[in-house]
Amino acid sequence: MARRRRYTPKLKAQVVLEVLTGGKTPGQVAKAYGVRPNSVQLWKRRFVERAPEVFAGDTAVNEYERRIRDLEQLLGKKEVEIALLKNFLGGRG
Numbered sequence: 158m159a160r161r162r163r164y165t166p167k168l169k170a171q172v173v174l175e176v177l178t179g180g181k182t183p184g185q186v187a188k189a190y191g192v193r194p195n196s197v198q199l200w201k202r203r204f205v206e207r208a209p210e211v212f213a214g215d216t217a218v219n220e221y222e223r224r225i226r227d228l229e230q231l232l233g234k235k236e237v238e239i240a241l242l243k244n245f246l247g248g249r250g
Contacts (some may be wrong), residue, residue, distance in 0.1 A: 168190070169200045171193065171198055172187075176201055177204075183197040
């Protein structure tokens, strides 16, 4: 049985971009890179389907940064509460 070849993400992107911008058919690009035309079609479909995720990354990063800020503020408040309670309990003893 033939061993399945693995291609790097960089090569896949290069192949897909050539299909999208180079004015060549997927078959022509596949032949030039020594890959199967079906693979080129699959990579192209995945690329186009996931393209919005590239731009969604900015939103996701902003959301994570906001969440971290909120958690840091909460942590600061809890540290103050703990210090006050220690002071209160320590002063009664």
